[in-house]
Amino acid sequence: MNKKLLISSVVVVFFAFAKAYSQQTLNSVLQKNEAVQNMLENNYDILINRNRLEVADNNQSILNSGYLPSVTGTAGANYSNTDSRTEFGTTADSTGAILPPRRPVVLNDQIARRYNASIGVDYLLFDGLGRFYNYKILKEQYDLTDLEVRQVIESTTLQLMSVYYEVARLTENLSVFEQTLQNTKKRETRAQYQFEYGQVNKLEVLNAQVDINTDSITVLNARQNLENAKRDLNLVMNREINATAFTVDTLVVLKPELEIISYLNEVEDNVRLMISRSNVQIREWDINTTKALLLPRVGLSGNYGWNRSEDPQSPFFPSRTGTSDALNLGATLTWNIFDGGRSITGLENSKITAENERLRLEQTEKQVMRDIANARGDYENALAIxxxxxxxVETNRNNFSRSEEQYRLGQITSIVLRQAQINLVNAQTTQNLAKYNAKLAELQLLQLAGELMNQEL
Incomplete structure (x- = not known):
């Protein structure tokens, strides 16, 4: 009996724990910093661009600079097994008498071996400083790729927060619609009682029921829109798409306006400007690498070789073995004095390309200033709205409260009350939209100032 009681207690505790855990999971709140962390770790665009950064890091290595010598090693071996038969003709002695021919010489399984090995070193001592500037270009290209990764992270963060705040807005709207539905149901219950006691006609009940259906449809649509927005958020974070059993933080803290404006005094950290400046630097160094083609090249080389041969005997010579080694050193001077004008043409084109990058930088500076001015105007307008x-909202809430009191006293109709209710709902949802628009306008300003990733979102 005690054993059954113990088992029953364990089962009850288990199901209670499971229910509590399920409820906790269902009501788990996805905080903004958690969402950003998930995005940084899992978003496809960010992962792809981080891989690009690794490639750029490999390219800027000393192993890809051309500063190290090239070393080449070769080795070889040959083997031969020969059978031979040598026959001799007749010869004459000093008196002219014909001598009988020598006996044929037969040599079988005559094995010959050859071995060789060598190692060579080539080093480019001077190439007109082309290698030096090319190495600086590789370093700058790594920094450029790093800036491009930052640009992707900032853009994806703005996209994430836009979707996150959309989920928050739809969550608050759903709460407003559900509260409106509850108020309408209470009105329908009150009208039903009043109708049973003959205080109102059936029309009041029917009006309330129609409004209940309308509000129910609104709630259903709001829930569906919220589920869709959560899936959009999961996509940006690269989470399970249908894992929508979570809520988001609807608290929005707007930073002081003076603090936001202070960041706009210096926009040197704007990522678009930094990318454009990096491109200008690369093109200027590219001019120097092209100039290097007009200068001589000096190279050093060294080679050490070893050979061994093992030859079998022959009809005329005995077997022999030979070994040799040699060390060779050399230097070369190469100067392509005139290559038909290709190097000169390349130099002129490099100068034009660098000038185009400088013009693009000026264009980008003006575009960024334009974007900042527009974003600041949008931000101030969003705050005012x-x-x-x-x-x-406060005005419509007071109006609805008074309308409810007047409706209870029979001083207004349900139609007038319904209009006050609709006005309050519209004001609340519009306020939600304005609040999140103001926050997004703030984040856009921070991005243009290069401060987005330095602030708490």
Whole structure:
């Protein structure tokens, strides 16, 4: 009996724990910093560009610079097995008498071996400093790729926060719609009681029921939109698409306006400007690498070789073995005095390309200043709209409360009450939109100032 009681207790505790854990999972809140961390670790665009950064890091290595010598080693071996038969003709002695021919010489399984090995070193001592500037270009290309990764991270962060705040907005809207539905249901219950006691006609009940259906449809649509937005958020974070059993933080903290504006005084950290400046630097160094083609090249070389041969005997010579080694050193001077004008043409084209990059930098500077001015205007306008919408919500909330009281006293109809209710819902949802628009405008300004990833989102 005690054993059954113990098992029953364990089962009860297990199901209680499972229910509590399920409820906790269902109500888990995805914080903004957690969402950003998931994005940084899992987003496909960020992962792809980080791989590009690794390639650029490999390219800037000393192993890819051309500063190290090239070393070549060769080795070989030959083997031969020969059978031979040598026959001799007749000869004459000093008196002219014909001598009988020598007996044929037969040599079988005559093995010959050859071995050789060598190692050579070539080093480019001077190439007109082309290698030096090419190495600087590789270093700058790594920095450029790093900036491009940062640009992707900033753009993806803005995309993430836009979707995150959309989930938050739809969550708050759903709460407003659900509260509206509850108020309408209470009105329908009250109208039903009043109708049973003969205080109102059936029309009041029917109006309330129609409004319940309308509000129910609104709630269903809001829930579906919220589920879709959560899937969009999961896609940016590269999580399970249908893992929508979570909520987000709907608290929005707007930074002081003066603090945001202070970041705009210096926009040197704007990633677009930094990328454009990096491209200008690369093109200027490219001019120097092209000039190197007009200068002589000096190279050094060295080679050490070893050979061994093992030859079998022959009809005329005995077997022999030979070994030799040799060390060779050399220097070369190469100067392509005139290559038909290709190097000169390449130099002129490099100068034009560098000038184009400088023009693009000037264009980018003006575009960034334009974008900052527009974003600042949008930010200040969004703040003003949010403040006005906050006041509008309070006005409509007071109006709805008074309308409810007047409806209870029979001083207004349900149609007038319904209009006050709709006005309050519209004001609340518009305020939600204005709040998140103001926050996104703030984040866009921070991105243009190069401060997005340095701030708490």
């Amino acid at each position: 949010y403040r006005l919408q906050t006041q509008n």
